[in-house]
Amino acid sequence: xxxxxxxxxxxxxxxxxxxxxxxxxxxxxxxxxxxxxxxxxxxxxxxxxxxxxxxxxxxxxxxxxxxxxxxxxxxxxxxxxxxxxxxxxxxxxxxxxxxxxxxxxxxxxxxxxxxxxxxxxxxxxxxxxxxxxxxxxxxxxxxxxxxxxxxxxxxxxxxxxxxxxxxxxxxxxxxxxxxxxxxxxxxxxxxxxxxxxxxxxxxxxxxxxxxxxxxxxxxxxxxxxxxxxxxxxxxxxxxxxxxxxxxxxxxxxxxxxxxxxxxxxxxxxxxxxxxxxxxxxxxxxxxxxxxxxxxxxxxxxxxxxxxxxxxxxxxxxxxxxxxxxxxxxxxxxxxxxxxxxxxxxxxxxxxxxxxxxxxxxxxxxxx
Amino acid sequence: xxxxxxxxxxxxxxxxxxxxxxxxxxxxxxxxxxxxxxxxxxxxxxxxxxxxxxxxxxxxxxxxxxxxxxxxxxxxxxxxxxxxxxxxxxxxxxxxxxxxxxxxxxxxxxxxxxxxxxxxxxxxxxxxxxxxxxxxxxxxxxxxxxxxxxxxxxxxxxxxxxxxxxxxxxxxxxxxxxxxxxxxxxxxxxxxxxxxxxxxxxxxxxxxxxxxxxxxxxxxxxxxxxxxxxxxxxxxxxxxxxxxxxxxxxxxxxxxxxxxxxxxxxxxxxxxxxxxxxxxxxxxxxxxxxxxxxxxxxxxxxxxxxxxxxxxxxxxxxxxxxxxxxxxxxxxxxxxxxxxxxxxxxxxxxxxxxxx
Numbered sequence: 001x002x003x004x005x006x007x008x009x010x011x012x013x014x015x016x017x018x019x020x021x022x023x024x025x026x027x028x029x030x031x032x033x034x035x036x037x038x039x040x041x042x043x044x045x046x047x048x049x050x051x052x053x054x055x056x057x058x059x060x061x062x063x064x065x066x067x068x069x070x071x072x073x074x075x076x077x078x079x080x081x082x083x084x085x086x087x088x089x090x091x092x093x094x095x096x097x098x099x100x101x102x103x104x105x106x107x108x109x110x111x112x113x114x115x116x117x118x119x120x121x122x123x124x125x126x127x128x129x130x131x132x133x134x135x136x137x138x139x140x141x142x143x144x145x146x147x148x149x150x151x152x153x154x155x156x157x158x159x160x161x162x163x164x165x166x167x168x169x170x171x172x173x174x175x176x177x178x179x180x181x182x183x184x185x186x187x188x189x190x191x192x193x194x195x196x197x198x199x200x201x202x203x204x205x206x207x208x209x210x211x212x213x214x215x216x217x218x219x220x221x222x223x224x225x226x227x228x229x230x231x232x233x234x235x236x237x238x239x240x241x242x243x244x245x246x247x248x249x250x251x252x253x254x255x256x257x258x259x260x261x262x263x264x265x266x267x268x269x270x271x272x273x274x275x276x277x278x279x280x281x282x283x284x285x286x287x288x289x290x291x292x293x294x295x296x297x298x299x300x301x302x303x304x305x306x307x308x309x310x311x312x313x314x315x316x317x318x319x320x321x322x323x324x325x326x327x328x329x330x331x332x333x334x335x336x337x338x339x340x341x342x343x344x345x346x347x348x349x350x351x352x353x354x355x356x357x358x359x360x361x362x363x364x365x366x367x
Numbered sequence: 368x369x370x371x372x373x374x375x376x377x378x379x380x381x382x383x384x385x386x387x388x389x390x391x392x393x394x395x396x397x398x399x400x401x402x403x404x405x406x407x408x409x410x411x412x413x414x415x416x417x418x419x420x421x422x423x424x425x426x427x428x429x430x431x432x433x434x435x436x437x438x439x440x441x442x443x444x445x446x447x448x449x450x451x452x453x454x455x456x457x458x459x460x461x462x463x464x465x466x467x468x469x470x471x472x473x474x475x476x477x478x479x480x481x482x483x484x485x486x487x488x489x490x491x492x493x494x495x496x497x498x499x500x501x502x503x504x505x506x507x508x509x510x511x512x513x514x515x516x517x518x519x520x521x522x523x524x525x526x527x528x529x530x531x532x533x534x535x536x537x538x539x540x541x542x543x544x545x546x547x548x549x550x551x552x553x554x555x556x557x558x559x560x561x562x563x564x565x566x567x568x569x570x571x572x573x574x575x576x577x578x579x580x581x582x583x584x585x586x587x588x589x590x591x592x593x594x595x596x597x598x599x600x601x602x603x604x605x606x607x608x609x610x611x612x613x614x615x616x617x618x619x620x621x622x623x624x625x626x627x628x629x630x631x632x633x634x635x636x637x638x639x640x641x642x643x644x645x646x647x648x649x650x651x652x653x654x655x656x657x658x659x660x661x662x663x664x665x666x667x668x669x670x671x672x673x674x675x676x677x678x679x680x681x682x683x684x685x686x687x688x689x690x691x692x693x694x695x696x697x698x699x700x701x702x703x704x705x706x707x708x709x710x711x712x713x714x715x716x717x718x719x720x721x722x723x
Contacts, residue, residue, distance in 0.1 A: 066568035066569065066570060066571075067539075067568055173657050175657065176657075203424040203425055203595065203658070204424065204595055204596075204597075204636055204639060204640060205424060205635060205636065205639050205653055205654035205658075206653070206657065207639065207653075208638075208639035208640070208641075208651035208652065208653030208654075209653040209655075211641070211651055212650060212651055212653060215650075230568065230569070232569070232643060233640065233641040233642055233643050234641050236641065236642075236643060236647060237641035237647060237651065256647065260643060260644075270570055271569060271570060272643065273573070274569040274570045274572065274573035275569055275598065275643055276572075276573070276576070276596065276598030276599050276601060276602040277598050277601065277602075277642065277643060278597035278598045278600075278601045278625055278637060278640060279601060279625065279642075280601055280621055280622045280625055280626065282601075282644075290570075290573055290574050290577055291570050291574065292522075292574075293524070293540070294538040294539070294540045294541065294568075294571060295538075295568075356522055356574050356577070356578070357522050357524075358520065358521050358522025358544075358574075358578050358581070359522070359574070359577050359578060359581055
């Protein structure tokens with residue numbers, strides 16, 4: 001068993017100083033209140049609880065995790081749609097952690113967001129043209145060719161017909177609406193786009209169209225992405241670096257190659273083994289890990305390592321001491337794992353790990 | 368009824384009375400805009416102990432098919448025709464009262480969203496016990512015990528305590544387990560699972576799929592699983608039926624369909640999915656366009672407006688002639704509806720592999 005080893009002053013895999021986005025110790029606690037007239041706080045949902053990462057210019061960072069792990073909250077904290085409880089967000093050399101709304105508007109020129117649900121993120125009473133032009137008008141940007149022409153160019157960029165300028169969102173399918181949302185986020189030529197589950201509401205064949213579009217845009221305009229998704233295969237396809245979140249913490253971050261072939265954190269192993277692959281032969285090749293139960297409540301997260309309640313390697317140390325996100329022995333530099341007892345860097349495993357009490361018991365039940 | 372799977376080809380020569388035999392099922396909905404042909408001539412068979420995966424995009428008619436199996440279109444404006452033979456009984460013409468006796472006992476269903484399928488006002492235990500008491504003459508106490516037993520079997524911790532909980536006190540994965548417990552409480556012979564894991568996280572999805580498989584082995588039920596995720600069917604199904612525009616376009620064993628897909632739509636589905644292994648520089652190859660409207664299906668092959676290979680078939684047959692399901696040579700019961708000749712398919716598939 002290898003031990004973790006901290007690299008002094010290095011908490012992410014990217015050197016500091018040249019990053020477009022730097023997030024340090026970011027926290028978001030949502031208060032839980034009780035009482036009718038006098039509301040007092042009785043607890044807090046620890047949605048995001050101290051995470052660090054950075055994104056370089058033109059780079060794409062994937063954030064994966066299951067529901068409730070805080071990945072969407074992280075996206076909203078970066079774009080300051082939510083006010084962080086603690087920590088700092090430095091974007092383009094400027095600390096935007098607690099920037100007032102008026103000054104935030106300037107930062108948002110370079111910091112845009114694509115939302116998950118293309119049905120609720122477009123105003124149904126605005127035409128497509130208005131939706132795409134609004135960011136430009138609000139920021140006082142007057143493109144030389146005029147707003148309308150620019151909006152039509154953007155429609156063309158995202159693969160829609162410029163003649164759709166005067167139509168309303170309800171006239172479009174889900175995939176087309178997502179394209180409208182993408183055109184809107186491109187209107188200000190941002191440096192960073194936070195894409196929060198941009199394809200999970202779409203059909204499989206349409207997903208690929210949108211993923212390809214985002215990839216083309218990233219290459220063409222050199223936009224950096226924070227790509228939030230629960231689908232590990234999509235994230236692998238889109239992001240050079242991937243961070244795995246669990247219950248408000250980053251448990252493992254590495255470049256794509258390293259994370260998907262040599263994961264070290266038990267949770268990453270469990271996640272990868274759970275993804276069903278459309279290949280009948282893949283079933284036999286892969287390790288099989290079946291966790292028990294669900295993710296614990298973020299209101300009262302487990303002490304020490306948060307994954308310990310579902311982990312097959314948990315020991316006393318895991319309950320008392322929180323494992324730091326650091327390079328584990330045997331990992332390449334830039335591959336950080338928050339685990340006291342990291343797994344071997346391979347996806348092969350001799351024996352199945354089945355923690356679910358309902359599986360494989362074969363209890364006979366009489367009717 | 369034999370529990371063993373039938374080696375007989377399903378469509379080529381009809382096996383002697385299969386457990387479930389759906390023949391030329393059609394479900395049409397009259398609307399103001401026209402007749403929506405949600406399901407238009409679907410046939411399949413299923414034996415006990417086997418799993419059929421129905422795959423398709425939204426609007427391909429897969430959920431409507433599953434509702435028809437349960438007889439849930441009765442009393443609505445839907446026009447259902449065709450035959451559904453289950454254990455020698457025909458379900459399409461069966462009156463609602465008789466259908467009620469079957470529902471839950473012989474055929475039961477796991478719905479996609481357990482939060483809306485469970486009643487928020489009643490405890491989970493009461494709902495499972497009710498499902499049991501409808502079909503069995505037992506006391507409330509016995510039904511309650513049975514509910515506890517089922518909750519325990521599906522892996523709910525502390526079932527004696529949780530049986531008194533309301534659905535909102537359960538997490539998403541536990542609710543789906545409770546749904547499974549409810550659908551299995553009467554030991555049904557046919558279980559229909561409509562996107563049972565779509566609302567769940569991957570680690571929980573893996574647990575639920577394993578659980579369905581375990582329980583199927585134990586109870587020997589036949590399972591129809593409806594999903595858009597080819598990974599899920601690959602994991603759990605023995606046979607795959609691919610639907611497009613309310614019709615079957617490809618049907619065969621899981622291995623045949625996934626390893627030797629014969630329809631350009633199935634190729635498209637497989638190529639548009641990113642994988643966990645392999646080259647990441649490879650671009651995804653999406654299917655252009657969007658699924659068709661079910662009111663005005665394209666003439667000829669419903670897939671032709673999105674098909675990249677219609678040029679391979681001469682004289683524009685794809686736009687005029689609707690392709691019939693043809694057996695794929697060299698396989699047992701793999702059928703596909705496409706005008707492309709086998710040679711053309713080989714050439715295209717080789718080209719795709721080389722180009723990739």
